[in-house]
Amino acid sequence: MSPRLFLHLLAFEFRAQLAFRATFWINALAGFVAEFGVTWFVWSAVFRESGKEVIGGYTLDGMVLYFLSVVLLGKIVSGREFEGAISGDIYEGTLNRYLVFPAPYTGFKYAQRIGFLGTAFVQFALFGLAAILILVLPPGNVTWASVGMAAVTTAAASVLYFLVDNIIQYVAFWADNVWSLDVAKRFVTMLLGGYMIPLSVFPGPARGVLEVLPFRYFFEFPARVLLGEIAPGEWAKGLALMAAWGTAAWVAGRLLWRRGLLRYTGVGI
């Protein structure tokens, strides 16, 4: 796909996102306040009631900063609202028009997804800054270097998430509705990816398994890179594992896509 077409699609989707501006920002603000607020209350209660100063290697301020990073970076990585776009095309038969376009379908959808995420970048900057100022959070070990490393990691995590998500989306060739499967995936990735609880709080044996699964690379890894908790060597190793999981997901996705296209009738609902 040509970079020009990619950018055109991206910009088009970004503009479409802002069609209902007031509703969009009300939803975005409520979503952030509720999600981050609940986490803040939960962990404040845990620290208060346990009497501990440090849990899973974090003080309360450190824990709050971790969740702030996870919630905001998670929006960029997962693009939750975009989920279901591919299965929708398959179910409704609108995949037909993409198949005759002179551009690969996956590239087309990825460009749309990035455009869809444009607003998540704005939210990251606005809400992140507001939360830090309101809660007077210390910056931790965040440096310009960690910000740069986090930008690379977040971009890689976004691609990995898209490739893993595609596997579920392509199930729509066999099952009419994969919405439930999509939501089930979200529950699992949120728990096992460190979105609900930092992985360092999990019991030791579980932590060992979670370190090698792809889920932590969606949420926990980019957040910890941003917070300066990951050394360059460990970062490189993490990126290599992401590449390995991404390749595996891409191969699985291609297989499902090819087999699925053989079943696809293009009739839709």
Place this chain on the structure above:
Amino acid sequence: MRRYARLYAYFLRFSFSRAMEFRIDFFFRVLMDALWYAVHLAFFAVIFRETHALGGWSWDQTVIFAASMFLMDALQMTFFSNNFWWFPVLVNRGDLDYYLLRPVSPLFFVSLREFAANSFLNLLLALGIFVWALARYPEPLGAGKVALFVLLLLAGVYLFYLMSMVFLIPIFWLQSRTGIREVFWSLERLGLRPHGIYRGWMRRLLVSLLPFALLCSYPLEVLFGADPLRVVLHTAAVIAGATLLTAWMWWRGLRSYSSASS
């Protein structure tokens, strides 16, 4: 009343026959909710490795809270969720016209037309977890308290419906794709954790203007020693207020509804 009961029986029959057309989705729904239950129980289990109490509740009490939450969710998913999903579509496309012309309450039709037969199995699963959570509680709970608790939970389901409608009805004026329904989904998270973790104005807000604590947390306090009369009166007052607000908003919304171009 009999007419409405007969009509609802038709809704059920239609929903079950349609659910059978999407058998794989039926299985996925069960899987999704089973995972949702597992994820929440795992979340609390990991948290309780670090603390002996959360919001003043022990692990055993939190398990009952989680089970109540599952039951509440399964009930609303089965009876209301599909209707909430379709409501903005009905208004934006003007399909609400067909409901307004029928000789039954349009609110009844809009709220209960779509019974989610594919969530019904999950309701049984949630009920099983609920009974298990109560049975494993180490101290005697008392039949009277359990009965009142169950009644308050059912009242919580009704309150959940009212709150959902309060956030859905603005679609009449906003005319956007989903209105402010996503705000409700976000705020709903506040009720998924024990009420005791909240402090100050947030705690008061959650039992008054945004009464998410009245869905599961407050009913549970009856089981664990709170004054039942206080809880019942408080819940009744909030439900009465929410009913009046919903009815008023519905009436105003219908007045603003301008059919297909709405």
